[in-house]
Amino acid sequence: MEKAIVRPYKRPNALCRLICFPWAGGGTSHFAQWGKLFSSSIEVSVVRLPGRESRAKEPFAKDMTAVINEITSALLKDLQEKPFAFFGHSFGAYISYAVAVHLKEKHGLEPIHLFLSGVYAPHSEAFLLMGKVNEAKDEDILEHVKFLGGTPSEFLKNEDIKKHLILTVREDVSILQTYSFEKVERKTIFSCDVTCFDGSEETVHDAEAWLNITRGDTSIYSLPGGHFYLLEPSNEIFLIKHITKCIENAAL
Secondary structure, eight states: OTTTEEOSSOOTTOSEEEEEEOOTTOOSHHHHHHHHHSOTTEEEEEEOOTTSGGGTTSOOOOSHHHHHHHHHHHHHHHHHHSOEEEEEETHHHHHHHHHHHHHHHHHOOOOSEEEEESOOOTTSHHHHHHTTGGGSOHHHHHHHHHHHOOSOHHHHHSHHHHHHHHHHHHHHHHHGGGSOHHHHHHHOOBOSEEEEEEETTSOOOOGGGGGGGBSSOEEEEEESSSTTGGGSHHHHHHHHHHHHHHHHHHHO
């Protein structure tokens, strides 16, 4: 499990597991720190895809099926033991949704809450543009990364780090092209609550479209900032408190 799933703050007596899915090109460091910010009732795990951090020498995943199967294999036993929730940001939100669909269809499991952050609706123009990542030049991807923010400037000054970041973003986003979100949306409806978060300064995400994936309660929160609004300490505090409240209410 330690290869695909990072759990730095183990809480065996926790009532619920929160699985976090990082953004394109991202690693586990930010969400790993959430493990000490949540109360003892919630244990945080973070997904680590191949091609980064301790898995830097492994080949990138080539399609969504490979990603789903690896994550499911690593987590299935844990998710069968106690309630769980998913939080995914940007690219990670798409991955979390795809894994949740697989768990429901193949194993009869469903999160008690699905948190989708900074994510475009699959039918939106912005999402369709991401599908052209293989045609994009390295400098275009780099400019987009700079525009979105969230990457330390010193990383972008290091040629090796910058080159690997561009490659990782390209490989991550290309995974989305191998999954039919539209087909899945028509046949898989959840019963859990769904909450969408985004930054108030960013392009409209059509977050309302995500609310159709469930029969449960739905809500949308727009927090101050851009795409990486969640890196702002005040927003992070809000997220931790709100996610905790949602999970504890659902687990009752």
